[in-house]
Amino acid sequence: MTEVISYAYAVARDAGGSLTEALAGLPGVADAPVHLVRAGERGDVVVAVSPVPEEDFHEAALRANLEDLEWLESVARAHHRVIEALASRTTVLPLRLATVYLDDERVRRMLEARQEAFAGRLAELAAHTEWGVKIYVEAPAPTDRPAPPPADADAGLSPGRAYLSHRKAQRHAREDAYRDAEEVARRVEAAARGHAVDRVQHRVQQGELARGPGENVVNDAYLVPLGQAERFRADVSRAAEGLSGVRVEVTGPWAPYSFATPPETEPVPGAAP
Structure with missing residues (x-):
């Protein structure tokens, strides 16, 4: 048995x-x-x-x-x-x-x-629920393959200079996306401050846990009163408006997983705590 x-x-x-x-x-x-x-x-x-x-x-x-x-x-x-x-x-x-x-x-x-x-x-x-807020950077990934030159590009541009020009533009696009992500994070915090009563910052998700396009750069949980939930969701969701390459994902409502303080488990002999 x-x-x-x-x-x-x-x-x-x-x-x-x-x-x-x-x-x-x-x-x-x-x-x-x-x-x-x-x-x-x-x-x-x-x-x-x-x-x-x-x-x-x-x-x-x-x-x-x-x-x-x-x-x-x-x-x-x-x-x-x-x-x-x-x-x-x-x-x-x-x-x-x-x-x-x-x-x-x-x-x-x-x-x-x-x-x-x-x-x-x-x-x-x-009368509180948990809401998750993730911010993703969707900047183009680096690649060694040069992009097709624009129509007004110098026809005499050498392959080497075309490659360097492509990599420079790509680097600038990624830098811009990360700067925009920092701005979105500030907007999210400002919007959440008017509704949430607590916040927990989780480790960003990578690998198998990072579902969906882009790189997860913020992974936060907010504790929100029931009466503020819809305004919280709407205000935070607008944080990335006007900025390309950055996406805000709002999920919930959830039970307050991030805000419960669980007891230590009693060890089972030979079993995980």
Whole structure:
């Protein structure tokens, strides 16, 4: 028989007792059913958990699984699905991906120890959502192939000078695009300042994570009151107007992933924290 441990998704407030209904029939990681752990029978601060195979979250196995993009995407989708189901009913504090405990009793002990801190943070985040703002530079990539000369170019220009002229123009175009990106970043900050109450600067995305055209140069998250959300989105989206080679991407609303303060997980013997 496969040993199981408890996978924790998020801390949430369940004052009305509606979260069990929100999670009914919702598959979690490894398609396991999700349930709530409470600190006492009447506690309204809960943790959403589900059983997962210990063998998949053992330290060595988890290290290998995190290199498996298909496995990682499956876990991330299930993790996000549960959090979004909770966020549709209440304020949540999302936990890190692959947060595991030995069993539900260990989850309960953690919740009892930190219940007051969780309740305070949930109160602070109530009626707020997270919005992501990414800025991309879409300047032409360097190439050794000279561009076709313009119609009024000197017909006697040598191939060497044509090549140098092309590289110089290309370099200037990239420099202009990065200067414009700095201006867009200033505009975004100024626009966001009038609506958001907090900001987190994330590492820019590269490689597999950098989806879409261009180079990601800013990757920020903003905490925005519900009443300011549409004005925030509209004002920030206009930040790149009039500047070519720069793109602003605004995503949301999300549960406040970047603004929750997750507890340290209790190490599972031989498993990832």
